[in-house]
Amino acid sequence: MEERQARTAFAALSQETRLRIVRLLVQAGPDGMAAGAIAEAVAVSPSNVSFHLKDLEHAGMIVPRREARSIIYSADFTGLSDLIAFLMKDCCAGHPEICAPALADAQCKPSTVKKKARA
Amino acid sequence: MEERQARTAFAALSQETRLRIVRLLVQAGPDGMAAGAIAEAVAVSPSNVSFHLKDLEHAGMIVPRREARSIIYSADFTGLSDLIAFLMKDCCAGHPEICAPALADAQCKPSTVKKKARA
DNA sequence: CCTATGATTCAACAATCATTGAAATGAGGA
DNA sequence: TCCTCATTTCAATGATTGTTGAATCATAGG
Numbered sequence: 182m183e184e185r186q187a188r189t190a191f192a193a194l195s196q197e198t199r200l201r202i203v204r205l206l207v208q209a210g211p212d213g214m215a216a217g218a219i220a221e222a223v224a225v226s227p228s229n230v231s232f233h234l235k236d237l238e239h240a241g242m243i244v245p246r247r248e249a250r251s252i253i254y255s256a257d258f259t260g261l262s263d264l265i266a267f268l269m270k271d272c273c274a275g276h277p278e279i280c281a282p283a284l285a286d287a288q289c290k291p292s293t294v295k296k297k298a299r300a
Numbered sequence: 301m302e303e304r305q306a307r308t309a310f311a312a313l314s315q316e317t318r319l320r321i322v323r324l325l326v327q328a329g330p331d332g333m334a335a336g337a338i339a340e341a342v343a344v345s346p347s348n349v350s351f352h353l354k355d356l357e358h359a360g361m362i363v364p365r366r367e368a369r370s371i372i373y374s375a376d377f378t379g380l381s382d383l384i385a386f387l388m389k390d391c392c393a394g395h396p397e398i399c400a401p402a403l404a405d406a407q408c409k410p411s412t413v414k415k416k417a418r419a
Numbered sequence: 420c421c422t423a424t425g426a427t428t429c430a431a432c433a434a435t436c437a438t439t440g441a442a443a444t445g446a447g448g449a
Numbered sequence: 450t451c452c453t454c455a456t457t458t459c460a461a462t463g464a465t466t467g468t469t470g471a472a473t474c475a476t477a478g479g
Contacts (some may be wrong), residue, residue: 188314195311196437200303207390216456229438231457236436250446250455261391265384271326272380315467335426348468350427369425369476 182267186241190264193240198225199233203242206256213246213255301386305360309383312359317344318352322361325375332365332374 194200201223206213214222220230234254237243241260246253313319320342325332333341339349353373356362360379365372 184319188316188319191310191319192314192436195307195314197307198437200307200310204390207393207395210395217454220456226439227456228440228458232437235457247446250453252456256391258391258395261387265387265391268380268384268387271323272375272377272384274326276326276329276377311466317467336424339426345469346426347428347470351467354427366476371426 182263187264187267190240190242190260193237193242196233196236198223198229199237202230202233202237202254203256203261206243206254207261209255211255213253215248215251215253217251219254301382306383306386309359309361309379312356312361315352315355317342317348318356318361321349321352321356321373322375322380325362325373326380328374330374332372334367334370334372336370338373 194203202219205219205222216230216234217227219234220227223230225233234243234245238245238254241263242257243254244257246255313322321338324338324341335349335353336346338353339346342349344352353362353364357364357373360382361376362373362379363376365374
């Protein structure tokens, strides 16, 4: 991931409404959520949520698909992965032992993750 | 790491000069660099670099120490680690298999890291 | 004590970003 | 086709953020 793209992603995640949307969509999983449902969940106006969704999409954090009259957004796990990789390259380069604890604490190992019941 | 602190960190890293400073200081390692040297390296005015350093410090990305007349800044590896952990919790929660590739690619495993010659 | 150096603070200005409400687009059903 | 629902687009406004240069603070040395 290029630095410029990483900065765009960081900027996207630095805004309260947008970060809440991303976390919501990660929870929602691959099924995603319609724009209207997202707007209701994060309690902002439709036009405002649309503004933020567009920004997140541009940042590669979410991905849209049309379904009937709705537009369904879901988390872009690849984009999120790429951002983590970018951050880890900067953080860990030459200092792998320092970042190791973070990996252990991140609940990223299947054995430590509480599986959702196919939500 | 709390959401608010994470947003502050994301905001800090979303700015070109600040991200360059963080990457520079990660490269520099625990020895760190003086504010003036950082200003020269990233080619911005002393007052401007001071502004950004303060922001990065507030975001928990760097840590200062006085040394004679200079103020030496170094990367806050704990803060960076915490941010990675926060991102991974959001990204991987319920989907550990999706983030796994990022971990492998991040050059975070000692065996894949080219050790610096005590720079 | 005085001067020089390294860094920060402050106020002003410019630029970017977020929010709002009204109008427009696009898809499906009567 | 006409109507309705879901979402986006647009222009205007307010809020936040970045930059600049001058002034200030802190440390070291003569």
